[in-house]
Amino acid sequence: MxxxxxxxxxxxxxxxxxxxxxxxLERNLVGMIAAGTCGAVELVKExxxxxxxxxxxxxxxxxxxxxxxxxxxxxxxxxxxEASYPELMDTTGLTNPRMRT
Numbered sequence: 001m002x003x004x005x006x007x008x009x010x011x012x013x014x015x016x017x018x019x020x021x022x023x024x025l026e027r028n029l030v031g032m033i034a035a036g037t038c039g040a041v042e043l044v045k046e047x048x049x050x051x052x053x054x055x056x057x058x059x060x061x062x063x064x065x066x067x068x069x070x071x072x073x074x075x076x077x078x079x080x081x082e083a084s085y086p087e088l089m090d091t092t093g094l095t096n097p098r099m100r101t
Contacts, residue, residue, distance in 0.1 A: 002038040003081075004066075006047040007094045013056045017056075030063070041078075 013019060019026055030039040045067040049058045060066070068074060082089055 001036070002032065004040040004044065006044050006051075009044070009048055009052065009056055009060070013059065014053045018026055019055070019059075027065055033066045038066070040066055041070050041074060042067050043070060 011017070013027070017025055029038070045060055045064075049057055052060065
C-alpha cells in the first residue's frame with residue numbers, strides 16, 4: 001500500500017501536475033483508491049483543508065475513502081517506517097510531534 005502525504009497532493013495539483021494537463025495521473029490515483037492500494041491518514045485531509053487550493057480541497061472532499069483514521073495499528077506501522085527510514089522525517093520542522101511543547 002502507498003501512503004500519501006500532504007506534500008504529494010500539494011505538488012500534484014497546486015505545483016507541478018495540474019489536473020487539466022495530467023488527467024491520466026488522476027485516473028490512476030482514483031483507481032488505486034478504489035483498489036485500496038493507496039491511502040492517507042485523516043491528518044492529511046485536515047492539512048489539505050487548511051492549506052490546500054480550493055480545487056484540491058474539493059477533490060479531497062469528493063474522495064473521502066482515501067483518508068484513513070489514525071488508529072493504533074496505523075500509528076504502529078508509521079513508527080516502524082520512521083524507525084527504518086529516519087531521514088524521511090524533518091526533525092527540525094515545526095510540524096514534528098517531537099518538537100511540540
